[in-house]
Amino acid sequence: MILINGENQSQLAISDRGFQYGDGLFETIEVLNSHLIFFEQHLQRLALGCEKLLIPFPDKQLLIHEATALSQNIKRGVLKIIITRGSGGRGYRFPDVIQPTRIVSLHPFPEYSPDFQQHGIVARICQQRLGLNPTFAGLKTLNRLEQVLARAEWNNPEIQEGILLDLNGCVIEGTMSNLFFVKNNTLYTPLLTQTGIAGIMRDFVLQTASAEGIQIEQGCFSLEQLCAADEIFLTNSIIGIWPVKDLPGFKNLAGFNAHVGEITKTLQSKLAQYKQQVYQHDN
Amino acid sequence: MILINGENQSQLAISDRGFQYGDGLFETIEVLNSHLIFFEQHLQRLALGCEKLLIPFPDKQLLIHEATALSQNIKRGVLKIIITRGSGGRGYRFPDVIQPTRIVSLHPFPEYSPDFQQHGIVARICQQRLGLNPTFAGLKTLNRLEQVLARAEWNNPEIQEGILLDLNGCVIEGTMSNLFFVKNNTLYTPLLTQTGIAGIMRDFVLQTASAEGIQIEQGCFSLEQLCAADEIFLTNSIIGIWPVKDLPGFKNLAGFNAHVGEITKTLQSKLAQYKQQVYQHDN
Numbered sequence: 355m356i357l358i359n360g361e362n363q364s365q366l367a368i369s370d371r372g373f374q375y376g377d378g379l380f381e382t383i384e385v386l387n388s389h390l391i392f393f394e395q396h397l398q399r400l401a402l403g404c405e406k407l408l409i410p411f412p413d414k415q416l417l418i419h420e421a422t423a424l425s426q427n428i429k430r431g432v433l434k435i436i437i438t439r440g441s442g443g444r445g446y447r448f449p450d451v452i453q454p455t456r457i458v459s460l461h462p463f464p465e466y467s468p469d470f471q472q473h474g475i476v477a478r479i480c481q482q483r484l485g486l487n488p489t490f491a492g493l494k495t496l497n498r499l500e501q502v503l504a505r506a507e508w509n510n511p512e513i514q515e516g517i518l519l520d521l522n523g524c525v526i527e528g529t530m531s532n533l534f535f536v537k538n539n540t541l542y543t544p545l546l547t548q549t550g551i552a553g554i555m556r557d558f559v560l561q562t563a564s565a566e567g568i569q570i571e572q573g574c575f576s577l578e579q580l581c582a583a584d585e586i587f588l589t590n591s592i593i594g595i596w597p598v599k600d601l602p603g604f605k606n607l608a609g610f611n612a613h614v615g616e617i618t619k620t621l622q623s624k625l626a627q628y629k630q631q632v633y634q635h636d637n
Numbered sequence: 638m639i640l641i642n643g644e645n646q647s648q649l650a651i652s653d654r655g656f657q658y659g660d661g662l663f664e665t666i667e668v669l670n671s672h673l674i675f676f677e678q679h680l681q682r683l684a685l686g687c688e689k690l691l692i693p694f695p696d697k698q699l700l701i702h703e704a705t706a707l708s709q710n711i712k713r714g715v716l717k718i719i720i721t722r723g724s725g726g727r728g729y730r731f732p733d734v735i736q737p738t739r740i741v742s743l744h745p746f747p748e749y750s751p752d753f754q755q756h757g758i759v760a761r762i763c764q765q766r767l768g769l770n771p772t773f774a775g776l777k778t779l780n781r782l783e784q785v786l787a788r789a790e791w792n793n794p795e796i797q798e799g800i801l802l803d804l805n806g807c808v809i810e811g812t813m814s815n816l817f818f819v820k821n822n823t824l825y826t827p828l829l830t831q832t833g834i835a836g837i838m839r840d841f842v843l844q845t846a847s848a849e850g851i852q853i854e855q856g857c858f859s860l861e862q863l864c865a866a867d868e869i870f871l872t873n874s875i876i877g878i879w880p881v882k883d884l885p886g887f888k889n890l891a892g893f894n895a896h897v898g899e900i901t902k903t904l905q906s907k908l909a910q911y912k913q914q915v916y917q918h919d920n
Contacts, residue, residue, distance in 0.1 A: 356651060365648035366656065368639060368719075368740060373649065375781035376659030407782070408789055436651075439785075444747070446781065446788040446812055457651060464727070485832075486804055487768025490782060497780035498658035498729065499690070499773060502722075505729040506691055521769055529729055549768075 356459040357420050370455055371448065372438030376496035378455070379403040383421070384591055385431040385460070389633040390421055392591060395554045400437060403493045404454075409439050412456045420458045430463040432592055438496070466514075466593060471622065474599030474607070474614060475514040477528065477588065479577065480504040484520040484527075484549040492552040505529045514596070515588055517580075520549050524574035531590040532556035535575075535583035536617045542579070545572040555589040555625075562624045568617060581605040585615030595622045639742040640703050653738055654731065655721025659779035661738070662686040666704075667874055668714040668743070672916040673704055675874060678837045683720060686776045687737075692722050695739045703741045713746040715875060721779070749797075749876060754905065757882030757890070757897060758797035760811065760871065762860065763787045767803040767810075767832040775835040788812045797879070798871055800863075803832050807857035814873040815839035818858075818866035819900045825862070828855040838872040838908075845907045851900060864888040868898030878905045 356364050371377035381400050384391040397414065404411040421433055436457040442449035482504040490497065504516050515528040526544045527533050532553040534543045541563050546552050563570055580586065586598035586607065597614045600606050607615075614622070639647050654660035664683050667674040680697065687694045704716055719740040725732035765787040773780065787799050798811040809827045810816050815836040817826045824846050829835050846853055863869065869881035869890065880897045883889050890898075897905070 358651065364650055364652070366651050367647055368641065368649050368742075369647070370656070371785070373653070373656045374663075374719075374779070375785055376779055377782060377785050380657075407786070436657075446784040448785065448789060459651075482772065485768050485770025485772070487770070487783070488804075489765065489768070489786065495782055496657070496659055497782050499660060499778055499780050500770070501729040502654070502658055502660050502731065503690070503772065506731060521771075 355424055356457065357424065358457050359455060360416070360420065366455065366457075367441055369441040370438055371440060371443065372436065372455060372496055375446065376498075377407075377448070378409070378436060378438030378496045379407065380434060380436045380494055380496060382591055383433045383435070384463075385425045385428045385433050386629065386633055388425050388428055390425055390433060391629060391633060392554045392558065393421070395557065396435070396591070399494070399552070399554060400435065403495065404437060406489075406493060407439070407495070409437060409454055410452055412437060412454055417456065417458070424458055424460045428460065432461045432463055434459050434461060436496070464592065470514060470596050471594060472614070474597035475588070476512055476600045476602065477515045477517055477598045478508055478513050479601060479604055480507050480516040480518045480529070482507065482518060484518050486521055486548045488548055491549050492546050494551050501529045517601070519577060522548070522574065523576060525577055525580045526550045528588050531588035531593060531596070534559060534587050534589065535580055536585035536615060537579075537583050539617070540569040540571055541617060542571050542573075542575055542583075544575060553589060554591050555594065558625065558628070559589055559595070559621055562621055563617075566620060566624070577604070585618045587618045594625055638707055639740065640707065641740050642738060643699070643703065649738065649740075650724055652724040653721055654723060654726070655719065655738060655779055658729065659781075660690075660731070661692070661719060661721030661779045662690065663717060663719045663777055663779060665874055666716045666718070667746075668708045668711045668716050669912065669916055671708050671711055673708055673716060674912060674916060675837045675841065676704070678840065679718070679874070682777070682835070682837060683718065686778065687720060689772075689776060690722070690778070692720060692737055693735055695720060695737055700739065700741070707741055707743045711743065715744040715746055717742050717744060719779070747875065753797060753879050754877060755897070757880035758871070759795055759883045759885065760798045760800055760881045761791055761796050762884060762887055763790050763799040763801045763812070765790065765801060767801050769804055769831045771831055774832050775829050777834050784812045800884070802860060805831070805857065806859060808860055808863045809833045811871045814871035814876060814879070817842060817870050817872065818863055819868035819898060820862075820866050822900070823852040823854055824900060825854050825856075825858055825866075827858060836872060837874050838877065841908065841911070842872055842878070842904055845904055846900075849903060849907070860887070868901045870901045877908055
């Protein structure tokens with residue numbers, strides 16, 4: 355089911371600037387028992403992105419109405435929202451009056467093994483580097499060629515995610531997830547001021563860790579620092595929190611084959627509690 | 638007139654990865670008296686881009702056939718070719734069998750004053766910086782948000798183009814054009830290994846200058862070096878060669894109000910000759 359500006363359609367004019375230039379943004383939201391998880395946070399990030407790209411934010415109530423309608427009676431799914439600058443303008447120059455395109459679509463929830471959360475995943479280090487671009491750092495824009503090429507580096511179904519460094523050699527994130535690691539009870543995550551996407555789940559983890567009194571450091575961290583970690587995990591709105599048990603050739607977190615690190619477990623448990631309290635009380 | 642995979646259509650599935658991720662490339666080609674100017678060069682760049690992005694290049698004869706058909710009896714126009722990775726895959730991961738989308742469309746030639754070529758244009762220096770991304774440097778991908786935001790910096794119709802620096806402070810190019818300058822009879826143009834689009838007209842200028850025995854230097858040049866130039870000009874496949882007569886607040890090439898620099902004039906004249914010989918002999 356796809357709503358394009360409120361109409362049930364699946365096609366869009368190729369003149370749309372989302373298609374011509376990647377001139378837009380998107381959000382990917384978990385649907386659980388008809389609820390949209392962290393919906394307000396996703397809408398806030400979308401609004402921030404629109405502000406930075408100078409795209410007028412669509413009518414929020416309309417967006418909420420459409421997203422909620424598509425999520426009704428859905429036990430588990432993924433809702434995607436795309437906002438583009440619409441059609442018009444001359445070349446890169448956009449028109450004086452922008453009429454954004456609003457696309458809301460529902461998709462099946464990906465079939466991830468429960469084992470990924472419980473015992474961790476295997477991740478690899480990608481060859482592809484993330485370029486530096488402070489203007490768009492943090493935003494989930496439609497310009498995603500780096501992620502596409504990084505994800506093309508492997509076909510092995512045993513490997514669930516690839517981790518990218520930026521041009522400066524800082525570890526940044528996974529192709530579709532944010533990166534955290536723990537060393538001596540401090541939680542580390544890359545600063546996303548030069549590149550990367552600031553995930554909603556990343557925010558949840560940072561806030562939760564802070565509330566738990568866990569020390570947090572954001573900065574530029576090397577692959578060596580990552581490999582010296584006691585715990586490593588990846589996050590996004592759909593996968594939640596995936597411990598990394600192995601980075602073949604770089605780091606085998608041997609203990610993770612048997613158990614997941616303490617801080618990782620605490621954060622997973624807080625996430626489960628949060629979803630339980632907020633979204634499942636009426637089910 | 639728009640041909641999508643050979644069919645006369647104007648809409649595309651929103652599942653197309655060109656729309657979802659900017660997962661594709663494009664070319665913009667001048668049509669003159671039914672001829673496609675520098676067509677072979679555009680096709681070569683497109684093929685190179687497809688190779689780098691791992692998109693199978695569409696049937697070349699088909700592409701030539703469609704582009705030629707759309708250009709028939711067109712006195713002057715712009716032909717745009719877009720190639721995307723098509724639909725399918727799972728998230729950023731593309732499918733094992735890629736079926737590219739091929740879009741060929743014809744557009745009116747922009748109404749540029751002949752004065753721009755004859756006496757030069759006014760350009761500005763943009764605030765927006767170009768990010769660094771060697772993977773895509775040189776390529777005309779569908780990830781063009783930087784150009785969109787740069788072009789949004791001004792509305793003054795007296796200003797025809799904006800010049801961008803990269804994050805390192807090197808001058809790189811215009812929002813829609815490549816940048817050249819002349820100092821003491823040497824022709825300078827930014828090296829496009831970290832960012833920028835390597836234009837077909839840029840190649841023509843470099844080859845022509847070389848054949849004329851003009852010394853050429855490619856490298857990282859500062860705004861100060863640009864402002865110390867004897868001549869500045871911008872190129873693309875549609876505008877040809879536009880002298881820059883004024884960079885308000887930075888450089889007024891006073892002489893250019895009366896005349897265009899010698900090397901600029903030589904190159905403009907060679908371009909005109911080339912188009913006359915190759916494309917107009919049968920008209």
